[in-house]
Amino acid sequence: MTDPLSLTPFALAADAGAVDGFECRRLVAAGLGLLQRAAPLVRALAGRRSGVLLPPSHRWLTALAASEGRAAVVLDADAAADLLSAQIEHCSIGAVLTLSAFGQLLPPGLARVYLDDAPERCVLHVSGVERAIDLTSHQGLDLEGDPDTPGSRAEVLHFPGHKRDTLGETLTHEEVLLRGRAAAHTLDATASDQLLTLLPFTTASAVVEGLVGPLLTGCRVSCMESFDPVAVLTGIDEGQVTMLVGTPDQLTATRRLIISRGAAWKRSALRACYVSSGPGNMLTRTTIDTHTTGESA
Numbered sequence: 001m002t003d004p005l006s007l008t009p010f011a012l013a014a015d016a017g018a019v020d021g022f023e024c025r026r027l028v029a030a031g032l033g034l035l036q037r038a039a040p041l042v043r044a045l046a047g048r049r050s051g052v053l054l055p056p057s058h059r060w061l062t063a064l065a066a067s068e069g070r071a072a073v074v075l076d077a078d079a080a081a082d083l084l085s086a087q088i089e090h091c092s093i094g095a096v097l098t099l100s101a102f103g104q105l106l107p108p109g110l111a112r113v114y115l116d117d118a119p120e121r122c123v124l125h126v127s128g129v130e131r132a133i134d135l136t137s138h139q140g141l142d143l144e145g146d147p148d149t150p151g152s153r154a155e156v157l158h159f160p161g162h163k164r165d166t167l168g169e170t171l172t173h174e175e176v177l178l179r180g181r182a183a184a185h186t187l188d189a190t191a192s193d194q195l196l197t198l199l200p201f202t203t204a205s206a207v208v209e210g211l212v213g214p215l216l217t218g219c220r221v222s223c224m225e226s227f228d229p230v231a232v233l234t235g236i237d238e239g240q241v242t243m244l245v246g247t248p249d250q251l252t253a254t255r256r257l258i259i260s261r262g263a264a265w266k267r268s269a270l271r272a273c274y275v276s277s278g279p280g281n282m283l284t285r286t287t288i289d290t291h292t293t294g295e296s297a
Contacts, residue, residue, distance in 0.1 A: 002152060003145065003149050004143060004145075005143065005145045005146065005147070005149040006149050006150060006151050006152040006173060006174075006177075007068070007151075007152055007154075007156075007173055008064065008151070008156050008173050008176050008177060008180075008212065009028045009031065009061065009064050009065040009068070010028065010141070010143055011147075011149070011151070011173075011177055011216070012024050012028070012061065012212065012215045012216065013025045013027075013028040013029075013061075013141055013143055014143040014144075014145070014147060015147070015215060015216060015217075015218040016191055016218045017191075017214070017215040017216075017217070017218050017219055017220065017221065018220045018221065019057075019058035019060075019061055019211075019215070019220075019221045019222075019223065020057060020058040020221075020222055020223060021058075021220075021222075022058045022119055024061060024215060025141050025143070026119050027058055027059075027061040027062045027065070027118075027119050028061060028062070028064075028065040028141060029065075029119075029141055030062045030065070030118055030119035030120075030135040030136070031061070031062040031063065031064065031065025031066035031067075031068070032065055032066070032068070032141075033134075033135045033136070033137055034062070034066045034113065034122060034133060034135055035066055035068065037133050037134070037135075037137070038113075038124050038131075038133055040111070040124065040126040040127070040129070040131075041066075041095055041111065041113060041124055041126065044094045044095045044111035044126055045070065045094040045095050045111075046094070047092075047094075048070070048092045048093060048094030048095075049067075049070050049071055049072065049073050049091055049092055049093050049094065049158070050063075050066065050067040050070055050072045050073065050093065050094065050095055050096070050097060051072070051073045051075050051088060051091070051093040051095070051096035051097065051098075052064070052067070052072045052073065052074050052075060052096070052097050052098075053075040053076075053077060053096050053097070053098040053099075053102050053105070053106070054097065054098060054099065054102075054115070054201070055077070055099075055200075055201075055223075055225035055226065056197065056199065056200060056201045056210065056211075056223035056224065056225055057223045057225055058118075058119070058223070059097075059099075059115040059118050060201060060207075060211060060223075061211075062097075062115060062118045062119055062135075063097035063115060064156075064157075066097060066113070067097070067156075070155075071155035071156060071157060071158045071170060072097075072156065072157055072158070073087070073088075073091045073093055073158045073159075073160060074157060074158065074159050074160075074201070074202060074207070075087060075088070075096070075160075076162075076202045077102055077105060079162070081105065083162075084105060084106075085107055087160045088106070088107060088110065090160070091158065091160055093110070094111060095110070095111035095112060095113065095126075096110060096111070096112045096113070097112075097113045097115055098112055098113070098114065098115065099114060099115065099116050100114040100116050100123070103125075109127075111124075111125065111126040111127075112124075112125050113125075118135060119135050119136070120134075120135060120136055121133060121134055121135055121136075122135060148181075150174060150177075151172065151173035151174035151175070151176060151177035151178065152172065152173040152174060153172050153173070153174050154172060154173060155170055155171070155172055156171060156172060156173045156176055157170070157171045157176065157204065157207065158170045158171075159171075159202070159203060159204050169204050171204055176207075176208060176212055177212075177216075179208045179212075179213075180208050180212035180213045180215075180216050181213075181216055182213070182282070183208055183209045183212070183213025183214075183216075183282075183283055184213045184214070184216040184217045186213075186274070186282065186283045186285075187213060187214060187217055187219075187243065187245075187272075187274065187283065188217075188272075189214060189217040189218075189219040189243055190217065190218070190219060191217075191218045191219060191220075192219075192242075193217070193219040193220065193242045193243050194219070194220050194222065194240060194241055194242050194243070194269075195214045195219050195220070195221050195222070195241075195242070195243040195244070195245065196221075196222045196224065196232065196235060196240075196241045196243070196244050196245070197210035197211065197214065197221060197222070197223055197224070197245045197246075198210075198224050198227055198232065198244070198245065198246035198247065198250045199245060199246065199247065199276055200227075203278065203279065204279070205276060205278050205279050206276065209245060209274075209276045209283050210223075210245055210276065211223075213283075214243075214245070219243070222235075222240075222241075227246075227250055227253075229250075229253045229254045229256075229257045230257065232244070232254050233254065233257060233258065233261075236268055236269075236270050236288075237268055238268070239268045239269040240269075241268075241269065241270055242269050242270060242271050242272070243270070243271065243272045243273070243274070244270065244272070244273045244274070244288065245273075245274045245275075245276055245283070246273075246274075246275065246276065247275070247276055247277075247278075248275055248277060251273070251275055251286065251288065254288060255288065258288070270288065272285065273285070273286055273287060273288040274286065
């Protein structure tokens with residue numbers, strides 16, 4: 001029998017972390033509740049993969065849990081319409097977990113679940129029938145065991161290539177948890193930390209370094225659905241952010257805003273900043289302004 005902690009959603013839920021103010025256990029339980037209460041969705045996914053078409057947010061964890069037993073294909077809302085349709089067909093996607101705002105991007109007739117109001121409720125669309133589903137009825141999760149349990153070798157995430165002729169990247173639970181634990185070690189966050197991730201969850205490295213790694217530390221994670229440097233500095237100024245993870249371009253834009261504000265900017269509770277440089281690169285500690293060096297943020 002497979003150890004639940006060898007599966008990514010359960011490994012994340014086993015810690016005391018949270019995303020956007022929602023406990024991980026509640027988010028994962030919502031995904032499992034969806035599978036239990038939506039037989040048409042289970043039928044649509046039979047022998048096929050799920051698709052995840054979501055901006056960075058807590059809904060990601062619910063979608064991952066609802067994809068249990070199959071590799072979730074990570075789709076990009078900014079992809080060209082013909083490429084998105086080709087990926088859905090090529091990857092044999094039976095249903096997509098998404099937002100109602102992205103429904104127009106999907107092929108007509110494809111089953112979809114709108115997670116706008118997750119983890120409380122969602123809306124299922126299958127074969128022209130719409131149904132609201134309560135996601136709060138799951139009895140909860142009892143997850144005890146070794147937090148370093150090796151991950152399963154079953155596939156959990158697939159990132160299709162950005163061109164029709166590229167294969168993309170597929171990760172097993174084992175690979176996600178190994179890389180996530182390495183990122184967690186680098187971050188060295190604690191349960192009292194509030195980490196703001198600016199990364200778009202469209203690549204393997206972004207998901208691992210911006211979501212999996214931070215949650216394995218047990219810290220509280222906030223996602224930014226659309227990068228806004230003004231909102232980043234507002235969160236820092238108000239003491240809502242102790243750690244920050246972003247791409248080189250995002251941190252450069254944030255630095256420029258800091259420089260433009262001059263002495264008006266204060267670092268407040270921010271204690272660490274990390275740059276994610278993409279595939280093949282590890283998280284690197286950096287500085288968020290031009291006045292700090294070494295171990296400062």
